[in-house]
Amino acid sequence: RGEPTAEGFPVSVLHQMSSHAEPEVLLEKVGRAGVITMNRPKVLNALNLTMIRQIYPQLKKWESDNETDIVIIKGAGDKAFCAGGDIRAVTEAGKVGDSLAQDFFREEYILNNAIGSYRKPYIALIDGITMGGGVGLSVHGRFRVATEKTLFAMPETAIGLFPDVGGGYFLPRLQGKLGLFLALTGFRLKGRDVQRAGVATHFVESKKVPCALSCWFKSLCALFLKTISLLFSVSCPNSVRLFSASSVEGIVKNLKTDGSEFAKKQTETLSKMSPTSLKITLKQLQAGASLSLQDVLVMEYRLSQACMRGYDFYEGVRAVLVDKDQNPKWNPSTLEEVSDQMVEQCFSSLGEKDLTL
Missing domain, CATH: 3.90.226.10 (2-enoyl-CoA Hydratase; Chain A, domain 1)
Incomplete structure (x- = not known):
């Protein structure tokens, strides 16, 4: 072919x-x-x-x-x-x-x-x-x-997905917490900033x-x-330091405490994203920071299939790409409702259906 x-x-x-x-x-x-x-x-x-x-x-x-x-x-x-x-x-x-x-x-x-x-x-x-x-x-x-x-x-958290195609490998290797910021918020880099970011x-x-x-x-x-x-x-923008927390709830708390215009804008952005996607993405980048590209892709294939089994991906695509009402109804609808166990299950082995490279 x-x-x-x-x-x-x-x-x-x-x-x-x-x-x-x-x-x-x-x-x-x-x-x-x-x-x-x-x-x-x-x-x-x-x-x-x-x-x-x-x-x-x-x-x-x-x-x-x-x-x-x-x-x-x-x-x-x-x-x-x-x-x-x-x-x-x-x-x-x-x-x-x-x-x-x-x-x-x-x-x-x-x-x-x-x-x-x-x-x-x-x-x-x-x-x-x-x-x-x-x-x-x-x-x-x-x-x-x-x-x-x-x-x-990498705007995937807005459609109930996660920054895949090896995002778990290259994003945590950008300066400071820049990669995590880009992954969670879907922030758009333009022109020379794409090179400045690495x-x-x-x-x-x-x-x-x-x-x-x-x-x-x-x-x-x-x-x-x-x-x-x-x-x-290029030094990472100072404000991206606010993404230095071990949980998405911690990042949101940092942003709300900071109260700057940048922080307010990112808080608003995160509030629109799939809570499940945000938590999966944080764990994906935390794990990917110390994995090879091959191991990251195996992990991301498991995550992709978890999203296919779930609800938010279909709802996100409906709201953003099909009906375009930009008003997805996430389930669970809050970060607090997304348990560690729910996140862990998304990373579970698929057995003989795992990706092999």
Whole structure:
């Protein structure tokens, strides 16, 4: 489903060419560079299972191909790199017990792991909206290049989910409590701040992207990245220290005690999120801080399936993406009602259904 044919065209592209439909993923060789373009600009390049099944085998082929030096991944259009996974399809599948609810997360996380362990330079051009599944396609690679149009967020707690795709690995490794702040609140980082936070490794103005690409195509990636790297000494915003507590209730108490405009805004934001998601996310990041990416993905697969079995994910998607009333009725509805035992159960082994990497 995406491995090249003898003619050198990906099977997926050949199929789409014959049916005159736009391919969802473009897989090309430009010189010694393998180029992946997510090609669903009308839906902000949202990632679906078909795309995952095209990208993964091609990545593995290029990794062992002596004619390929680097891999570049980018999004079509001028709005998004990838705004996330195709959550609505997963929601519908979960409601009726369709296997997509397992397959999507399993194969997405296997792809995330392949990117995290890739043996060749992997360059993600995160020009535009980069959220959720788009973060998983970029943040574990060696180079992440932001532009002034980059908009980064992990907004999953607003839909009864958690910052997955390896969020439990990279978020706790950001400075101070910045990762926890981003994970719980879904706060949006823009432009240069994406690099300052440590999410992107480099920054380049979007108008210079074509020049950057031409250099990468000539396999000058290491040299060129040095020239565009703008190193900042960025300290975590002082106010993020308020997220230094061992419980979500403790964080809320810190914010209310502080009383600053920043604290008031974050208190309001957290009050809208799924209480269950907030508690799962805190434990996810606490555990992930000392785990390998592989172990984090195994943990997150267990969490994904717990969310599929639960209530809040379906209610969150309804309120935010379907009916768009922005008024989810969470169950449980308060932090106090979410017991430690309820949280622990979400992390339980799935036995033979666990993710294996």
